[in-house]
Structures are given as structure tokens and as C-alpha cells.
Amino acid sequence: MTMRAKVLFVLALVISAISITTLPADAWYTQLRPGQSPTHYFLAELSSNALHHFNLYNHDAIFKGSNEPDDHGLQDHTASKRRSSQSFDAAAKKCAKGDNYWAIRRLARSFHYLQDYGDPTDYLRGGRKDYVRQKAHEMLARGQYVVSNNYWLNSYRHFFGQVANRNLQETLDYANSEAKQIGREINSIYDLWYQRGRRQNEVNQRDGAVRQKLLASFGLLAACQDRVVELFDQRCKELGEGPPIVAPPRPTPQPNFDYPSEAAPRPPVRR
Numbered sequence: 001m002t003m004r005a006k007v008l009f010v011l012a013l014v015i016s017a018i019s020i021t022t023l024p025a026d027a028w029y030t031q032l033r034p035g036q037s038p039t040h041y042f043l044a045e046l047s048s049n050a051l052h053h054f055n056l057y058n059h060d061a062i063f064k065g066s067n068e069p070d071d072h073g074l075q076d077h078t079a080s081k082r083r084s085s086q087s088f089d090a091a092a093k094k095c096a097k098g099d100n101y102w103a104i105r106r107l108a109r110s111f112h113y114l115q116d117y118g119d120p121t122d123y124l125r126g127g128r129k130d131y132v133r134q135k136a137h138e139m140l141a142r143g144q145y146v147v148s149n150n151y152w153l154n155s156y157r158h159f160f161g162q163v164a165n166r167n168l169q170e171t172l173d174y175a176n177s178e179a180k181q182i183g184r185e186i187n188s189i190y191d192l193w194y195q196r197g198r199r200q201n202e203v204n205q206r207d208g209a210v211r212q213k214l215l216a217s218f219g220l221l222a223a224c225q226d227r228v229v230e231l232f233d234q235r236c237k238e239l240g241e242g243p244p245i246v247a248p249p250r251p252t253p254q255p256n257f258d259y260p261s262e263a264a265p266r267p268p269v270r271r
């Protein structure tokens with residue numbers, strides 16, 4: 001190697017090391033800045049029909065709510081299930097007060113955590129994770145590509161039938177277990193390709209099979225989100241019709257889960 005070649009080689013190593021360490025740690029490769037790839041928002045939009053149906057559609061509230069958790073730098077998805085149902089409860093409280101905008105925004109935030117909990121790409125090994133997340137984003141960003149796809153529609157119908165009678169916790173768990181299964185299937189597609197000697201002329205076939213699994217996972221999330229919207233409408237009506245809430249004489253301190261930023265709920269300050 002000449003000196004110049006050595007310098008270029010080291011430079012290439014440094015650049016690739018930097019790009020590996022700065023890859024977004026968030027699920028679904030959501031990145032708001034730079035380059036704007038709001039994957040969570042696109043996933044939330046898959047439920048726009050259900051949201052419209054229950055008069056819960058507001059573009060700004062859905063965009064902001066679905067991206068809020070990552071916008072505030074939250075990278076830990078271990079608590080996704082709990083946070084999704086906390087956001088649902090926060091949304092229901094806003095709805096009971098007649099605050100439709102914040103109800104929708106909090107509902108969209110609960111979608112985000114549902115999407116994190118039901119993210120099949122979380123289970124992908126090695127470099128394929130980022131590759132598949134990028135593919136997922138490209139598919140979702142292509143306008144009507146996903147929702148006009150029959151495979152997506154059939155997956156959606158199948159999964160919606162499966163969650164039709166589930167409550168919120170069961171729906172979240174179902175999203176998680178099916179996402180794990182889809183993740184295993186995507187890993188198998190890659191493993192088979194490796195076993196066959198990583199042939200370049202089979203990359204398109206491999207990616208086509210992966211795209212189909214992603215369409216299934218989008219169908220899963222849309223079905224679970226739509227179920228959440230149904231449950232939300234019920235909850236909101238129950239709260240609206242219920243007897244006036246009488247404060248207990250000595251209220252037990254409750255952590256405030258409707259936190260404005262996505263930092264973990266802080267204990268109330270005692271004075």
C-alpha cells in the first residue's frame with residue numbers, strides 16, 4: 001500500500017465506525033432530523049380510517065404524538081407495553097374532558113409504544129436489522145404502496161379478526177408475540193440465503209420475501225392500532241357517562257404518567 005492508500009483506508013475505517021455508532025437506536029429506524037424519516041408517523045397513519053370513523057383524526061396531533069417519544073430522546077423500549085397503556089389512559093382522561101386534540105395526540109403516543117412493542121426488526125441479528133428497518137421505512141414512505149397491497153390487506157384482516165375481542169393488554173401482548181414470530185421468519189429468510197452461499201443473484205428474491213414479512217407486520221400493527229381505537233372510543237364514552245368523580249378524602253399519591261416529555265415519570269416533589 002502506498003501512503004496515500006493507507007490514509008484512505010484508515011479514513012474509510014473511521015467513517016464506517018462513526019456511521020455504525022451513530023445509527024439510531026430507536027425501533028423502526030425513526031429519525032426526525034436530519035432527513036426526516038418519521039416511520040412511527042407512517043405506521044400510525046395506517047389506522048387513519050379507524051381514526052376518522054371515530055372522529056379521532058387530527059393530522060398535527062397524530063404526527064406529533066406518534067413521534068413524541070423519540071423526539072424527546074427516549075431510547076429504552078423495555079417499558080413499551082406499560083407506556084403504551086399509560087398513554088392510552090392519559091388520552092382517555094383528555095377525551096373525558098372534551099379535549100379532542102390532546103386525546104388524539106396521547107392516543108398516537110400510545111400507538112408509538114405499541115409499534116415499539118410489536119417491532120419484528122428488534123429480533124433481527126447483526127447488520128440485517130438496519131437494512132430491514134431502512135426497507136420498512138422506504139415501503140411506508142411510498143404513499144399508497146402498503147395500503148394498496150393485497151397481501152397487506154389480507155394480513156390486516158387476519159390479525160384484526162384475532163384481536164377483535166381482546167382488551168388493551170391482550171392486544172399489546174398479541175402484537176408483541178406475533179412480531180417475534182415475524183422476526184424469526186425474517187431471520188430464517190436471511191439464514192437460508194447465507195446457507196445458499198449469499199448469491200448476489202438471489203438478493204432480490206430474498207428482499208422480496210422480507211418485504212412480504214414487513215407487509216404482514218404492518219398489517220399486524222394496523223389491526224392492533226384499530227382495536228386500540230375501538231377500545232379507546234368505548235373507554236371515552238364510559239368516562240363521559242360515568243358518575244362525577246368524587247375525590248377521596250385522602251388521595252393516595254399517584255405518579256403523574258401524563259408527563260409532557262418522554263422522560264420516565266418522576267416522583268412528585270414533596271414539600
Ligand SMILES: [Zn+2]
Nearest residue numbers: 026027069116
Ligand atoms: Zn420508540
